[in-house]
Amino acid sequence: MPDTYDLVVLGSGPGGYVAAIRAAQLGLKTAIVERERLGGICLNWGCIPTKALLRTSEIYHYITHADAYGLSVEKPSFDLAKVVDRSRKVAGQLNAGVKGLMKKNKITVVEGVGTLAGKGKLSVKQGDQTVELQARDIIIATGARARDLPFAKADGQRxxxxxxxxxxxxxxxxxxxxxxxxxxxxxxxxxxxxxxxxxxxxxxxxxxxxxxxxxxxxxxxxxxxxxxxxxxxxxxxxxxxxxxxxxxxxxxxxxxxxxxxxxxxxxxxGIVPNTENIGLEELGVQTEKGHIKTDGFGRTGVEGVWAIGDVTGAPWLAHKASHEGVIAAEAIAQARGNKDVHPHPMNKANIPGCTYSRPQVASVGLTEAKAKEAGYALKVGKFPFIGNGKAIALGEAEGFIKTVFDAKTGELLGAHMVGAEVTELIQGYVVARTMETTEAELMETVFAHPTLSEMMHESVLSAYGRALHF
Structure with missing residues (x-):
């Protein structure tokens, strides 16, 4: 007899494991299937370990430019093996954390390669053995992998x-x-x-x-x-x-x-979605260019089959996957009679994008060009890092913050940043867009001094000819 659950999640990346947790919180008996390591690509081979590496290079940059801060460091060097080891330990710590979350929420973890085996059925291959799982609902969260050049596949060496x-x-x-x-x-x-x-x-x-x-x-x-x-x-x-x-x-x-x-x-x-050989064709789940087609709640065209994260298409971001996981879990619970959840469809226009380079880049919403193409009359504000006291004190005076507003309604159409710590700052504008804030509320908001966030305020003021410090 197959093991029976309310929900089975195939894939334990930031979409899959978050979906499983939210489902468990809502009282659904939940299992999650993973062929490699809990946390998926993001936690083990993407978002987190790369940020650990970038933190090392950031510190190394500051050490090699210590004189700019009145400091003296002689012959700085690094041990590449230790740099990599730190990154792997960070990933390992978070992998253990996800294991703890699964246990805390009483989610069954099934290790192996999962395949859809019919309506409400998932077959999990574990070496020479196969485990059968059954559930009314299945969420596919199998993610994606790196795209190879067709004429020169990666060899791991050069x-x-x-x-x-x-x-x-x-x-x-x-x-x-x-x-x-x-x-x-x-x-x-x-x-x-x-x-x-x-x-x-x-x-x-x-x-x-x-x-x-x-x-x-x-x-x-x-x-x-x-x-x-x-x-x-x-x-x-x-x-x-x-x-x-x-x-x-x-x-x-x-x-x-x-x-x-x-x-x-x-x-x-770019990436290739992991949709091959998981039983989609047999069930009639539709794909487009390899990505699973879904509605705003994660439903596919096949009853009881849901999909979230990279496998459903752009933007291929961990936070998008996690949010989709919550939406899908709540939609499943609602369909089962839970009247306390009220999921809203995913609004991709409010998903921030971040690049953690030096300098950093962050954005949300429409670019100025896209807003013009959409027919908006615009008010655009821009404020440079050189006009901000905190940025100058940090020695990070390069960059700017740009805001794009609908001139007729004051709607914040987009925000675009480049400079130190902008990947942290962008969330202020994401909240503003989610709450459908206009320029009026942003202008009336008090920003702490001295902070980099003051530039967000100044950029809004600039769009309306009211910038104070530049």
Missing amino acids: IWTYRDAMVPKEMPSKLLVIGSGAIGVEFASFYNDMGADVTIVEMLDRILPVEDAEVSDFMAKALTKQGIKLLTKASIEKLETTAGGVNAALKTADGKTETAEYSHVIVAI
Whole structure:
């Protein structure tokens, strides 16, 4: 007889394990199936360990520039193995934390490879054995994996995915990063600060192409100033591993092909959803370009089958997955008669995006260009870090905050930031958009002094010609 549950979650990343916890809180007997480690890619191989690495490179940058703060440090150096070990220990600590949360919430953890085996059925392969699970509802939260170049698959030695780049056995001397999204820029920033000679190649006309154009331009100048070489409107024609590195043929913006030798290459050209071989086709679950099609609550077109997170499409962000997990769990509970939950469909326009490079980038809502395309009349404000006392005191006076408002209604259409700690600041604007705040409430809000957050206030004031400190 199969083990029976109210809900089974396939995948324990930030979407899956949060969905399981919320379901358990709502009284549903819940199981979660994981083939590798609890916490998924984000906790074990993505969001968390990369931030541990970036924290190391940030501190190393400050040490090597200690003189700017009146300090003296002689011959700073680092131990790459210890840097990686710290990152892995951080991931390990949080993995243990998720295990504790599963136990606390009485969620059954089933290790193995899960496959949909029919309506309300999940088959879990555990080595030579198979465990059968049964549930009225199943949430698919299988996530995604790094996309390979079709002509040069990652080998873990010279050509790396993000997983390889997190556990390097040696420090790259000359590094090529293919792709300038958040992952590519973060790794470029880390390795550049640690002393590597870094080049970024991007097919589009600017780096961080999903960000506001002014932010992209600022980042291009900042990274170039740090010594990173940027090649936009460029593509990789060929990669060949050699005894000492990788020979790359690059097609540049002028249409010419040039070759260069690199010690290592990081491929950061996007992701592939993990939708193969999990039984979707047999049940009739629809996909589009590999991603599972869902409504705003995580429902697929098949009754009792739900999907959340990276497997459902952009934006491929942990916090989006977690929020979808809560929505789906509450929608399932509501469908079972729980009158105390009132889930709202996911509003992707209020999902913040963050890049944890140096400097950091953060945004929410429409860029200025997208707002214009949508037909809005705009009021746009911008305030520079150089006008903020706290930023100057920190020695972090480069960057700006930009706000975009509907000129007719005062609606905050978007906010875009580049500079120190903006990944923390952005949440203020996310809350404002979620509460449907206008410029009036933001202007009347008191911001503590001295803080970086004062720039948020000044940017709003600037949009209406009222900036006080610039």
